[in-house]
């Protein structure tokens with residue numbers, strides 16, 4: 001039990017000073033958790049504590065869900081689509097106005113390089129909110145011709161209260177992917193941020209109030225997964241749960257949701273292949289392969305962590321990939337150098353996990369071409385959770401590093417001979433989030449793309465994401481889609497009406 005101040009006065013390394021809220025954001029107010037439990041949040045670039053915030057218990061989740069339920073009944077379900085849209089667009093504008101502030105908070109809490117990475121995330125945040133603001137007055141059903149002088153039509157209704165659980169790798173982007181479509185469709189929300197990165201979402205709550213959202217529509221809580229996340233996914237008043245994170249927790253949430261048959265969308269893990277045929281533009285393939293595994297320190301669910309290369313260009317590609325890391329993926333602190341591309345991993349736990357996988361890879365016989373260790377040769381970076389970008393080659397499909405999601409800057413390179421072999425290797429995984437392929441032969445590219453078991457395929461590119469285009473996976477990478485119109489559909493349920501227009505009794 002710890003009493004925290006309502007705000008911490010923080011000054012970030014780029015000189016930005018602000019008041020960091022500590023409370024749970026319920027009914028448009030920051031409140032302490034009932035049991036006064038807290039979590040510490042750590043700067044991953046140096047291992048130092050930034051501050052503590054309140055952590056929600058099961059009782060706090062109950063209060064937040066009831067606030068969301070009341071707001072749904074009394075205000076939000078009667079708020080027109082145009083007004084919901086206006087509020088979302090206003091929130092988007094405020095986020096754009098505060099880009100540098102939000103990016104600085106994101107950078108300190110998650111370790112993202114401020115200039116090259118965190119600022120881009122804020123662009124994603126306000127673009128997604130604006131996009132769904134535009135959808136809010138376009139949520140409608142169909143009129144369906146039927147026989148017997150009857151009229152049949154559908155309406156797309158909101159679920160009511162949506163529970164939303166997000167990870168630490170893209171705190172504000174994931175928040176926008178969740179709250180944007182949910183609010184546009186007329187739901188109220190309780191969102192739990194990741195315990196590693198609670199700060200930016202709490203700051204954003206100030207903007208929710210400034211935008212003019214009615215109390216209780218948006219509720220954002222910090223807290224631990226097995227406590228607050230679990231309470232949210234089992235709460236009987238929550239009608240829909242949306243989750244992004246590990247496959248293991250996704251499975252727990254799916255089970256928990258069955259208690260009251262919540263609708264579920266899951267965006268879980270991946271082990272995405274990137275296939276390079278010998279006729280590919282090699283420079284292009286190298287550029288995108290590097291982006292797809294080293295950006296965001298490899299902490300991306302769609303990262304192309306398995307690169308399959310046709311034999312004649314195998315070693316040439318690997319050499320060029322290393323050159324690309326050396327020239328384009330400078331590792332460093334999140335602030336102070338605008339050219340830094342690769343920051344630390346988000347936590348000591350993630351750093352240890354990645355290093356463990358690297359050791360397993362070596363033990364199982366994969367060869368390290370570059371990297372393969374924790375950064376210790378730089379006195380400043382040694383304090384943080386940095387892992388050197390790593391290329392493994394001569395990886396085989398039986399190896400653990402081929403199979404399991406590492407979630408770090410570690411790529412496994414595997415040679416293949418034929419198109420059939422490439423497809424087999426690419427699909428040899430429990431996951432099915434994304435896949436990329438490089439070839440100048442447009443017929444082959446489309447033919448192979450059709451065979452790849454993935455929710456998204458990039459041709460001559462990798463890791464594109466656009467708020468207008470659906471995002472999500474097949475197999476154990478998830479259920480449902482986020483972004484685009486498909487993402488909106490996942491936040492409504494269809495109600496059918498039959499009207500007797502005749503005199504038939």
Ligand code: NAD
Nearest residue numbers: 166167193194224225226229230245246249268269301407
């Ligand atoms: P995680 O799945 O444990 O956490 C994600 C979110 O789920 C967090 O908000 C967490 O508090 C919550 N959570 C945890 N346990 C819960 C439970 N029992 N009930 C309800 N909510 C719960 O992920 P992690 O431990 O932070 O990371 C572990 C691995 O997950 C990573 O290495 C990576 O493989 C994967 N991951 C994937 C993504 C993605 O975008 N798909 C994002 C982050 C992590």
